[in-house]
Amino acid sequence: MLRIAICCGGGFSSSTMAAHLNKQLAESEYKDDVFLEFIPFSMLWGQSSAFSSGTAKERQDEVDVALCCPHLEYPAKTAVKEGRLHIPVFILPMRLYGQINIEGVIEEAEDVLELWNNGTPNPVVFPDEPRSMNAARNVSHRRWLAQQGK
16 A cells, blocks of 8 residues: 655645545545545654644654655755655645646655655655756656656
8 A cells, every 4th residue: 555645834735635635535446555644744753743732753654655745845855954754755846736636646656656765865856856846747747757758
């Protein structure tokens, strides 16, 4: 089973996105093969979110990959420098965030995991997209490459 976290700083947009994606997942052929959950980014390593108090349990062991909203690019790089992440983390491109469907999320997660397993460090980036904020695609990287004839 592929386990995907959708992460954000606070959670309004990403929790809404995760709920929408879970609805699509429940109606798809992938419902028995994929688990998708919203997790605030800081809770991946056990830090309480801005909207909770006390300590939180680390949640990286609950998922295989974290797909993060675009504004987490800098916090993700900081978390990597601090040694807090032991799962692959990917920053979704701005144009893709909020528009991606469940098939695109699954493709993106699978491709990020493949890069991670082949030694790409966190935050994981596609070789032709060194910075997600500059990506001009609105489909999964795999589909974008196919559209470009690559």
